[in-house]
Amino acid sequence: MTEPLLSIENLVTEFRVEGGVVPAVNGAGYHVMPGETVGIVGESGSGKSVTVASVLGLLPSSGRVVSGTTRFAGRDLLALRERELEQIRGRDIGLVFQDPMTALNPVMTIGEQIAEGLRRHQAGLSRRAAGARVAELLAEVGIPSPKERARQYPHQFSGGMRQRAMIAMAMANRPRLIIADEPTTALDVTIQAQILDLLRRVQREHDAALVMITHDLGVIAEMTERVVVMYAGRVVETADVDSIFHRPRHPYTRGLLRSLPRLGERRDELPAIGGQPPDPRRLPDGCSFRVRCDLSGGRAECGFQPALTEVAAGHVSACHFHAELAAEEVA
Amino acid sequence: MSGADPLLSVDGLVKHFPIRGGVLQRQVATVRAVDGVSFRIGRGETLALVGESGCGKSTVGKTIMRFHQPTAGTVRFDGRDLAAMKPRELRAVRRDIQFVFQDPFASLPARMPVGDILAEPLEIHGVGDRRSRRARVVELLELVGLGADAVNRYPHEFSGGQRQRVGIARALALEPRLLILDEPVSALDVSIQAQVVNLLARLQRQLGVAYLFIAHDLAVVQHLAHRVAVMYLGHIVEYGDADTVFTRPAHPYTQALLSAVPVPDPRLRDLDRRILLTGDLPSPADPPAGCPFHTRCWKAEERCRAERPALEVRTPGGADSACHFAAEAELTSGPAGRTAS
Numbered sequence: 001m002t003e004p005l006l007s008i009e010n011l012v013t014e015f016r017v018e019g020g021v022v023p024a025v026n027g028a029g030y031h032v033m034p035g036e037t038v039g040i041v042g043e044s045g046s047g048k049s050v051t052v053a054s055v056l057g058l059l060p061s062s063g064r065v066v067s068g069t070t071r072f073a074g075r076d077l078l079a080l081r082e083r084e085l086e087q088i089r090g091r092d093i094g095l096v097f098q099d100p101m102t103a104l105n106p107v108m109t110i111g112e113q114i115a116e117g118l119r120r121h122q123a124g125l126s127r128r129a130a131g132a133r134v135a136e137l138l139a140e141v142g143i144p145s146p147k148e149r150a151r152q153y154p155h156q157f158s159g160g161m162r163q164r165a166m167i168a169m170a171m172a173n174r175p176r177l178i179i180a181d182e183p184t185t186a187l188d189v190t191i192q193a194q195i196l197d198l199l200r201r202v203q204r205e206h207d208a209a210l211v212m213i214t215h216d217l218g219v220i221a222e223m224t225e226r227v228v229v230m231y232a233g234r235v236v237e238t239a240d241v242d243s244i245f246h247r248p249r250h251p252y253t254r255g256l257l258r259s260l261p262r263l264g265e266r267r268d269e270l271p272a273i274g275g276q277p278p279d280p281r282r283l284p285d286g287c288s289f290r291v292r293c294d295l296s297g298g299r300a301e302c303g304f305q306p307a308l309t310e311v312a313a314g315h316v317s318a319c320h321f322h323a324e325l326a327a328e329e330v331a
Numbered sequence: 332m333s334g335a336d337p338l339l340s341v342d343g344l345v346k347h348f349p350i351r352g353g354v355l356q357r358q359v360a361t362v363r364a365v366d367g368v369s370f371r372i373g374r375g376e377t378l379a380l381v382g383e384s385g386c387g388k389s390t391v392g393k394t395i396m397r398f399h400q401p402t403a404g405t406v407r408f409d410g411r412d413l414a415a416m417k418p419r420e421l422r423a424v425r426r427d428i429q430f431v432f433q434d435p436f437a438s439l440p441a442r443m444p445v446g447d448i449l450a451e452p453l454e455i456h457g458v459g460d461r462r463s464r465r466a467r468v469v470e471l472l473e474l475v476g477l478g479a480d481a482v483n484r485y486p487h488e489f490s491g492g493q494r495q496r497v498g499i500a501r502a503l504a505l506e507p508r509l510l511i512l513d514e515p516v517s518a519l520d521v522s523i524q525a526q527v528v529n530l531l532a533r534l535q536r537q538l539g540v541a542y543l544f545i546a547h548d549l550a551v552v553q554h555l556a557h558r559v560a561v562m563y564l565g566h567i568v569e570y571g572d573a574d575t576v577f578t579r580p581a582h583p584y585t586q587a588l589l590s591a592v593p594v595p596d597p598r599l600r601d602l603d604r605r606i607l608l609t610g611d612l613p614s615p616a617d618p619p620a621g622c623p624f625h626t627r628c629w630k631a632e633e634r635c636r637a638e639r640p641a642l643e644v645r646t647p648g649g650a651d652s653a654c655h656f657a658a659e660a661e662l663t664s665g666p667a668g669r670t671a672s
Binding site for chain 2: 043044188191193196197221241242246255256260263268269276277
């Protein structure tokens with residue numbers, strides 16, 4: 001069997017705050033196969049972005065990985081020095097963030113920034129060759145007049161064009177993995193459609209794996225093959241995309257899908273999940289979702305942390321009562 | 332809408348912002364944020380104003396509230412022209428029209444307990460005495476699904492969804508007849524959005540308050556709106572009954588917008604129903620001549636570059652549409668299968 005390209009196991013990450021530490025990731029794990037598209041879905045406080053930041057060494061200074069193992073292409077990422085991690089980021093792993101304005105350097109032209117990324121990872125690449133490659137990359141991501149646009153600064157680009165430039169930068173060194181963290185959340189829906197289309201295309205052409213982190217279940221449904229659902233710093237369900245959307249085996253996943261307003265169907269009342277998103281400073285004992293859960297009914301089992309259990313081939317759920325959802329099929 | 336006077340009628344509303352430049356700060360250009368917009372809202376009804384960033388939808392809301400002076404056009408509330416009102420009358424109307432912001436954290440005073448935040452509009456307008464105001468605050472908290480014990484807590488102690496409930500309670504304090512809601516659920520988590528959408532629907536049934544619902548999330552809009560106005564570059568391009576606009580849109584922009592919404596069902600993803608628009612939104616400081624949408628429209632012909640289409644009924648039983656070539660497309664019931672390029 002093929003080895004996963006990326007695997008994360010039992011990751012624990014915490015943040016130092018005034019008066020103590022706050023857990024952000026509480027033993028999360030998942031894997032990504034070569035060429036695969038995996039969606040990581042969760043709300044604020046779910047730990048979906050912190051998990052990736054932990055793995056890539058991009059935590060803010062108040063954050064710390066307490067324990068866990070991660071492997072990327074056979075190497076233990078958590079054991080690497082910053083210099084070595086830098087080599088991997090931007091070469092083997094391309095990153096696309098929600099807000100390209102904070103990821104791009106405002107005082108460097110778009111072309112200079114992409115060229116810098118190229119030359120850092122490709123020793124001996126001449127200035128001229130880098131310039132030619134920059135124009136090629138910008139053309140590839142659909143930026144018109146690429147040679148002229150390369151000489152412009154980020155603020156001269158629209159939001160959609162900046163996101164295209166960031167994708168060009170992420171793809172520059174032909175990464176094996178692209179990690180996109182809410183890449184279209186700040187964009188309008190017609191521009192989002194363009195960017196999703198572009199991500200799909202570059203991923204296919206480069207044969208790279210794609211990790212898509214988003215709160216938007218529509219984006220997950222359109223883009224991914226496999227889905228990891230996170231809640232309160234843990235993975236609560238993982239399955240192929242069809243199972244997640246049509247045969248969810250965790251009450252949180254089911255609740256999210258039910259509560260979603262959908263185009264083309266109008267209901268008098270949306271079946272909302274009750275309560276508030278988890279506050280990492282005050283997580284309940286046992287299953288973190290039990291205080292909002294409509295399946296638990298206050299049963300004693302929920303006072304204990306449920307283990308991730310395989311409920312079907314390739315489908316795991318962290319719910320004591322996953323079997324009670326087995327008969328349901330969501331249309 | 333009934334034949335009676337609408338609650339709000341907006342006619343030919345224009346809001347231009349000057350761009351100044353150079354050492355003399357002369358006006359060098361004009362941003363045509365809202366460029367001649369007309370619509371009605373009936374009593375107890377929800378009109379959704381939808382469109383992408385820069386289309387002018389928020390400016391419409393703020394101009395109605397007189398956060399901005401309109402450049403031209405009239406706004407009538409309950410049959411009376413707001414521009415012709417004396418300051419005292421305008422203050423009275425302001426009680427009737429309240430605003431709910433996208434980010435409840437930014438719009439709520441951080442150092443005030445929730446009880447004081449809710450009592451403040453009552454005090455300013457001299458409603459009741461201390462005791463009756465306190466009772467009203469508790470009533471408001473219960474109305475929006477927060478307990479009376481919220482009175483002594485501060486905004487930062489609440490989650491985003493709870494803060495938005497406080498924002499809604501404050502807007503309702505003076506029993507307004509119209510709420511202008513500017514992206515009220517966009518900043519909320521998915522599981523909390525549904526709670527607030529349900530709350531807004533319930534409050535309207537219970538109180539008969541009308542909503543101008545400004546939003547970009549079309550699935551949420553479809554859930555709440557009776558009627559919809561779709562904006563593009565300062566103009567309304569489609570306007571009508573929500574069911575009609577959502578199931579049989581006649582304007583190409585509405586069709587593209589609806590088709591671009593990602594569908595939360597992986598079984599529908601390969602249907603190729605998406606109309607992919609090319610290019611970016613033109614600048615409202617330099618809008619195209621003729622139809623504002625022609626630079627991105629796959630139907631555009633010479634006429635569209637020269638002549639701006641009027642907003643009128645163009646298909647039998649359809650919504651008003653500002654397109655020379657308006658033709659209904661059924662989008663939500665199946666694949667349309669077209670790509671614009």
